[in-house]
Amino acid sequence: MKKISKVLTILMAMSLNIAAMGCGSGTSQVSTNGAESANTKEENLADSKEVDSKENYKIGIIQLVEHSALDAAREGFIDGLIELGYEEGKNVTLDYQNAQGDQSNCQTIASKLVNDQDDLILAIATPAAQAVANTTKDIPILVTAVTDPADSKLVVSNEVPGGNVTGTSDLTPVKEQINLIPEIMPEAKKVGIVYCSSEANSKFQVELAKAEAEALGLEVVEGTVSNSNEIQQVVQSLVGKVDVLYIPTDNMLAAGISTVVGVTTPAKIPVICGEESMVTKGGTATYGINYYDLGKLTAKQAISILVDGKNPAEMPIEYCSDCNLVLNEQAAADMGITLPQNLLDKASK
Numbered sequence: 001m002k003k004i005s006k007v008l009t010i011l012m013a014m015s016l017n018i019a020a021m022g023c024g025s026g027t028s029q030v031s032t033n034g035a036e037s038a039n040t041k042e043e044n045l046a047d048s049k050e051v052d053s054k055e056n057y058k059i060g061i062i063q064l065v066e067h068s069a070l071d072a073a074r075e076g077f078i079d080g081l082i083e084l085g086y087e088e089g090k091n092v093t094l095d096y097q098n099a100q101g102d103q104s105n106c107q108t109i110a111s112k113l114v115n116d117q118d119d120l121i122l123a124i125a126t127p128a129a130q131a132v133a134n135t136t137k138d139i140p141i142l143v144t145a146v147t148d149p150a151d152s153k154l155v156v157s158n159e160v161p162g163g164n165v166t167g168t169s170d171l172t173p174v175k176e177q178i179n180l181i182p183e184i185m186p187e188a189k190k191v192g193i194v195y196c197s198s199e200a201n202s203k204f205q206v207e208l209a210k211a212e213a214e215a216l217g218l219e220v221v222e223g224t225v226s227n228s229n230e231i232q233q234v235v236q237s238l239v240g241k242v243d244v245l246y247i248p249t250d251n252m253l254a255a256g257i258s259t260v261v262g263v264t265t266p267a268k269i270p271v272i273c274g275e276e277s278m279v280t281k282g283g284t285a286t287y288g289i290n291y292y293d294l295g296k297l298t299a300k301q302a303i304s305i306l307v308d309g310k311n312p313a314e315m316p317i318e319y320c321s322d323c324n325l326v327l328n329e330q331a332a333a334d335m336g337i338t339l340p341q342n343l344l345d346k347a348s349k
Contacts, residue, residue, distance in 0.1 A: 076295020
């Protein structure tokens with residue numbers, strides 16, 4: 001028993017020495033690893049910064065409907081990203097969804113983009129923007145082709161948005177557009193204003209247009225549509241009642257401008273439009289913004305948020321400063337209208 005006890009004592013002593021060596025080695029390693037860990041953290045931080053600049057950002061795009069202005073805004077956004085060094089397939093993944101003018105589709109698409117946990121969502125046109133803004137308060141949202149985000153309840157104010165939404169406005173110079181009426185049609189007494197009754201964008205512009213028309217002594221006759229099938233009937237109902245037509249940057253009417261001019265041109269009623277593509281497709285004239293440039297401006301905001309870490313709540317809504325006078329000489333000639341030389345001299349087309 002004593003012999004066994006002695007052996008156990010020796011074994012215990014050896015165990016304690018090994019344990020002590022182990023603790024000593026552990027302490028030494030913690031010290032060494034701590035230094036290594038600090039160095040590794042610095043290296044990893046430097047690496048992470050490099051990786052961040054090359055990260056594959058996921059951007060969801062929801063567009064209300066296809067027509068030239070909204071398409072141009074989207075194309076400008078994509079080209080703007082490329083100019084800033086962010087290209088699809090390299091460091092950006094784009095998920096483009098079109099709602100085909102259907103509000104219920106907007107909500108479905110908005111839910112999809114939010115569930116996909118995109119890094120940022122671009123919403124083109126007011127109904128698309130409202131659908132996304134009502135779906136998430138966390139993912140940064142950029143809007144474009146929205147006339148007045150504050151009026152549409154998308155932001156607290158256009159100067160200080162105050163939430164996860166900011167972007168660019170397509171507010172056009174409505175006063176200058178309405179002032180084209182007496183220049184092109186000096187004898188005009190009545191102006192018809194046609195717009196979609198469910199578009200907040202349009203209602204906002206219509207109020208501005210009515211005020212400017214009345215200031216010029218013009219009588220306003222409104223015509224509203226709720227879907228594209230009503231456009232021809234509503235425009236036809238204004239024939240014989242108005243001398244000229246005004247259409248704001250209304251998405252439904254922009255998509256259906258061919259239907260509008262199919263009625264107005266034979267009736268010799270000029271159409272003053274909210275944006276350029278409506279003129280190139282048969283309208284008569286506009287002072288309009290460039291939607292492609294608007295998209296590029298929005299792309300700069302996207303990089304500021306994704307790469308520079310800017311907070312949408314503190315980024316004011318931005319506007320295109322340049323507007324172009326665009327005339328459709330052929331459309332005017334088809335109606336027997338001679339455009340004033342002073343306007344032709346100033347026009348970009």
